[in-house]
Amino acid sequence: MIQKIAILGDFNPIHSTLHALNESTRSIQKKLNVAIQFDWISTDIFNNKIVFETQKYAGLWIAPGSPYRDMENVLHAIKYTRVNNIPTFGNCGGFQHMIIEFARNICGIQNADHEETNPDGKDPLIKKLSCSLKGEQENLKLIDKDSFLYQTIHQDNIIGKYYCSYGINEKYIDILTENGLSLTSVSEDGNYRSFEIKSHPFFVGTLFQPALTSTENEPNPIIMEFVKKSLGLSELERINKM
Numbered sequence: 001m002i003q004k005i006a007i008l009g010d011f012n013p014i015h016s017t018l019h020a021l022n023e024s025t026r027s028i029q030k031k032l033n034v035a036i037q038f039d040w041i042s043t044d045i046f047n048n049k050i051v052f053e054t055q056k057y058a059g060l061w062i063a064p065g066s067p068y069r070d071m072e073n074v075l076h077a078i079k080y081t082r083v084n085n086i087p088t089f090g091n092c093g094g095f096q097h098m099i100i101e102f103a104r105n106i107c108g109i110q111n112a113d114h115e116e117t118n119p120d121g122k123d124p125l126i127k128k129l130s131c132s133l134k135g136e137q138e139n140l141k142l143i144d145k146d147s148f149l150y151q152t153i154h155q156d157n158i159i160g161k162y163y164c165s166y167g168i169n170e171k172y173i174d175i176l177t178e179n180g181l182s183l184t185s186v187s188e189d190g191n192y193r194s195f196e197i198k199s200h201p202f203f204v205g206t207l208f209q210p211a212l213t214s215t216e217n218e219p220n221p222i223i224m225e226f227v228k229k230s231l232g233l234s235e236l237e238r239i240n241k242m
Contacts, residue, residue, distance in 0.1 A: 004037040009063030024214040043068040048080040059087040059230025062094025087202035089226040095205035096126040127169040133162035147184040160208030202229040
């Protein structure tokens with residue numbers, strides 16, 4: 001049976017970044033030599049019960065492209081995968097909404113919101129960056145050597161490519177980390193660009209888009225690890241090496 005991974009997002013063919021995401025899925029399948037069904041599911045029709053219980057999708061990739069058609073539905077999906085230990089990977093808008101969900105449901109910040117969609121919100125966990133990162137790249141330092149990110153890449157520094165204008169509001173960093181969110185990379189000017197929950201099988205968000213540094217012959221290792229975790233391939237590899 002072909003294994004399936006859901007891509008939660010509102011696909012728009014005018015965005016080259018979403019085509020890059022699709023290209024990375026093809027490279028992953030070629031590299032792993034495994035048939036995997038990656039299906040885009042729009043945010044306004046995504047249904048947790050159908051996707052994960054009926055159709056048995058093994059992982060959730062939250063795509064760039066916010067504002068989403070249905071922000072609340074995206075947050076419900078994130079909560080479902082976080083609570084049910086389903087591998088979850090979010091980039092750009094996905095990263096931003098994983099932060100908001102965590103703030104609302106773990107940190108108790110009920111009004112946690114996104115400045116793009118609610119500029120007058122009481123608690124803007126995601127705020128407009130002082131300098132837009134649309135089409136930009138940064139040198140990032142990996143700051144947690146126990147993280148999934150570092151254990152996957154095995155490098156102290158990486159290049160992150162972006163297409164976004166919003167990031168974490170530094171005002172909320174302490175409460176996020178006190179409640180179990182691990183921040184894993186930082187830009188040269190001191191801004192956090194990725195996070196994870198270590199107690200989860202794979203719950204990783206990156207403000208940068210790994211698909212933009214993925215190639216046909218060398219798929220991005222973070223995407224590769226997400227797919228492996230979703231399909232149980234990492235555990236299979238570990239057993240085979242014993």
